Amino acid sequence: MKLKDQVAIVTGAGRNIGEDTSKLFASEGATVAVVDLDRARGEKVAADIVAAGGKAKAFVCDVGKEDDIKRCVDEVKAAFGRVDILVNNAAISDNKNMFEVTTEEWNRVLAITLTSPFLFSKYAAKAMIDGGHGGKIVNVSSTSGYYGRDRAIAYTAAKGGVVNLTKSLAIQLAPHKIRVNAVVPNKIGSPVGKDEFDPTRPVLNLVGRPGVPMDLARAALFLVSDDSEFIVGAALFIDGGCTTLMPGNA
Ligand SMILES: NC(=O)c1ccc[n+]([C@@H]2O[C@H](COP(=O)([O-])OP(=O)(O)OC[C@H]3O[C@@H](n4cnc5c(N)ncnc54)[C@H](O)[C@@H]3O)[C@@H](O)[C@H]2O)c1
Numbered sequence: 001m002k003l004k005d006q007v008a009i010v011t012g013a014g015r016n017i018g019e020d021t022s023k024l025f026a027s028e029g030a031t032v033a034v035v036d037l038d039r040a041r042g043e044k045v046a047a048d049i050v051a052a053g054g055k056a057k058a059f060v061c062d063v064g065k066e067d068d069i070k071r072c073v074d075e076v077k078a079a080f081g082r083v084d085i086l087v088n089n090a091a092i093s094d095n096k097n098m099f100e101v102t103t104e105e106w107n108r109v110l111a112i113t114l115t116s117p118f119l120f121s122k123y124a125a126k127a128m129i130d131g132g133h134g135g136k137i138v139n140v141s142s143t144s145g146y147y148g149r150d151r152a153i154a155y156t157a158a159k160g161g162v163v164n165l166t167k168s169l170a171i172q173l174a175p176h177k178i179r180v181n182a183v184v185p186n187k188i189g190s191p192v193g194k195d196e197f198d199p200t201r202p203v204l205n206l207v208g209r210p211g212v213p214m215d216l217a218r219a220a221l222f223l224v225s226d227d228s229e230f231i232v233g234a235a236l237f238i239d240g241g242c243t244t245l246m247p248g249n250a
Pocket residue numbers: 011012013014015016017018035036037038041061062063064088089090091092112140141142143144184185186187188189190191192193194195
């Protein structure tokens with residue numbers, strides 16, 4: 001049991017990557033706060049964990065709103081007594097180019113995808129520091145944070161921000177024994193914002209299969225467990241090696 005007696009918050013945990021991360025952490029002994037805007041999805045994941053013998057509770061929260069984030073961290077502390085682990089996984093994409101996206105859409109994508117990891121880290125880190133026991137934070141970025149795209153202008157900007165946010169958080173929280181790292185997925189399970197896996201999505205990686213949510217969950221587990229105790233401020237690519245390939249240079 002790698003996470004015995006630890007309390008983990010996973011945002012956007014109602015589906016896909018957040019769901020499998022929550023389930024894997026619970027199977028390793030963590031008590032999981034399953035945080036999602038969608039009550040039914042979050043409650044289903046929490047119920048699945050409990051049915052499998054684990055410990056979990058669903059918390060409804062719009063991570064795009066600071067008041068909700070603050071309340072959510074307070075509720076988790078009240079329910080479980082402490083916070084040891086935070087996975088900032090929730091995100092939305094605009095899927096639009098610079099001329100199509102409205103300022104309102106841009107602001108909403110930035111609030112949920114970039115500001116939320118900052119604010120959730122701030123309130124969760126305060127709880128970790130108050131508890132006097134340190135902690136671990138994993139931010140979910142994306143290969144879209146490293147490369148430009150012909151759409152998703154707000155999402156790519158936000159995910160690039162998540163990478164450097166991770167480095168500054170890592171530096172500012174290291175004195176408090178809180179380790180901060182990022183994971184960088186590419187094409188894992190269903191696309192962001194969608195329920196269904198699309199088997200027609202082309203697979204261009206070195207492994208030869210699409211990524212599945214458990215690929216990301218296992219990497220997140222590594223980064224929140226003591227197995228990675230010397231890894232801080234890193235961005236771990238979970239992409240089947242696709243970013244190793246340079247188009248036109250094979
Ligand atoms: N799926 C991929 O191929 C892929 C690729 C690169 C990066 N990522 C990143 O991985 C993470 C998870 O992606 P996913 O595909 O599992 O996402 P998803 O869209 O399948 O699930 C996201 C979950 O977040 C919840 N959510 C949305 N807005 C919210 C809000 N305001 N407050 C609280 N919860 C909210 C949704 O209800 C949903 O349950 C994201 O950060 C995403 O950017 C995913």
